[in-house]
Amino acid sequence: MMKKSFWSVLALGFLALVLAACGGGTADSDEGGDSASGGEGDSGETQFVNILTGGPQGTYYPLGGAFATIINNNVDGVEANATSTGASVENMKSLRDGDGELAFVQTDIASYAAEGKLMFEGDQIDNVQAVGTLYPETIQIVTTKDSGIETVADLEGKVVSVGAPGSGTYANAENILSIHDLSIDEDIEARNLAFGDSTSGIQDGTIDAAFITSGTPTGAVESLAATADVNIVKFEESKIQALIDEFGYYAEDEIAEGTYGLEEPVKTVAVQAMLVANSDLSEDLVYNMTKAIFENTDQVQHSKGELITAESALDGVGIELHPGAKKYFDEAGVSAE
Known part of the structure; x- marks a missing residue:
């Protein structure tokens, strides 16, 4: 009697599996297909x-x-x-x-x-x-009031940090110097320093000025301003326009009075x-x-x-x-x- 019950239950279970495979399993399969693949953007994948x-x-x-x-x-x-x-x-x-x-x-x-x-x-x-x-990435030619450097032309013969070769700052320095008929290789003593090393060099007197391309205020320049009177080199209007005409990605910019302790606004240029x-x-x-x-x-x-x-x-x-x-x-x- 127990054997007969066992085989009856087993047969009924097998029959239920067959019916599920032939009938209701299609809906389950479709649901599974939608959640696994679905249409583009509807797959649920991140x-x-x-x-x-x-x-x-x-x-x-x-x-x-x-x-x-x-x-x-x-x-x-x-x-x-x-x-x-x-x-x-x-x-x-x-x-x-x-x-x-x-x-x-x-x-x-x-x-x-x-x-x-x-x-x-x-x-x-x-x-x-x-x-x-x-936002503007301002080109800042940073020096100190004691350096006597007021214009880009004053950089001739000076020790100037221009950033690493291949960097954006280096390219900016090259463009700006060329507009002023100066060359990185011939007219300045170039140093390839990061921003922090540039301002440290200005502070300890091993370099005279540095090109820094960054949103203002820049932390490295603020640190320098805490220990020295900072000067940012001004651009002449004619040179700003020449730079814009020659290289379309520059725009006129201004560093506000009070930034780094500046006593008046400074005209410069920026990329974006x-x-x-x-x-x-x-x-x-x-x-x-x-x-x-x-x-x-x-x-x-x-x-x-x-x-x-x-x-x-x-x-x-x-x-x-x-x-x-x-x-x-x-x-x-x-x-x-």
């Missing part, structure tokens, strides 16, 4: 976005963290994070190689990369497109900090991230946040705009000047 920034002590890194938070809070299905890097030149090459999705870069460096010039000679990058410009994207990213993804960033700049706690606006985001871009960013700015009624 899109990871790595934002390449700069050094931890700079401006790019904290802004990148703020942008990552904004994207994570406003774009469904995306997980963004900010990564510290060597900044502009390294970021362009990393994007080219697929080692990131978004990146901070100076507009002049992006142009050099797109054109295969200077530090990108023989290494043209054609798969990076603009998302939008952010810009956000760029790998051109392989979808139009929808870049549209959504662009919209999230430029419509939530009030959530950026860094002082540069107030300078980041949709209205100015196409100023000085210099390279092709990503279709997703273009879609957003077209809808917002923003066009390049």
Whole structure:
């Protein structure tokens, strides 16, 4: 009797499995198919976005963290994070190689990369497109009041830090000196120092002046100002215009009175900090991230946040705009000047 019950139960169980496979299992299979693969954008898979920034002590890194938070809070299905890097030149090459999705870069460096010039000679990058410009990266020629250096022409024969060869700062120094009929190789004693080492050198007297390209106020220059009377070299209006005419990615800028203890504003020039994207990213993804960033700049706690606006985001871009960013700015009624 027990044997018969056992085989009856087993037979009924087998029959139930067969019926499930032939009938109701189709719905289960369809549901499983939807959650595992689904349509593009509906798969439930997370899109990871790595934002390449700069050094931890700079401006790019904290802004990148703020942008990552904004994207994570406003774009469904995306997980963004900010990564510290060597900044502009390294970021362009990393994007080219697929080692990131978004990146901070100076507009002049992006142009050099797109054109295969200077530090990108023989290494043209054609798969990076603009998302939008952010704020000015001011070219500051830093010295002290005691140096006697008042103009760019006064740098002739002096020991001057121009940044590392291949860096954005070095390219800026080269451009500015050339407009003033000076050469890095022939007319100054060039030193290739980082910002902190440059200001330390000015403080201890081993160098006379330094080119520093950075948003103001710059921490390294503030540190120098705490121990010495800082002077920022002024640009003549005619030279500013000549620089803009020769190199389209420069714009006139001014360092405000009181910055570094300055007694009056100082006219200079700037390039722009810009956000760029790998051109392989979808139009929808870049549209959504662009919209999230430029419509939530009030959530950026860094002082540069107030300078980041949709209205100015196409100023000085210099390279092709990503279709997703273009879609957003077209809808917002923003066009390049």
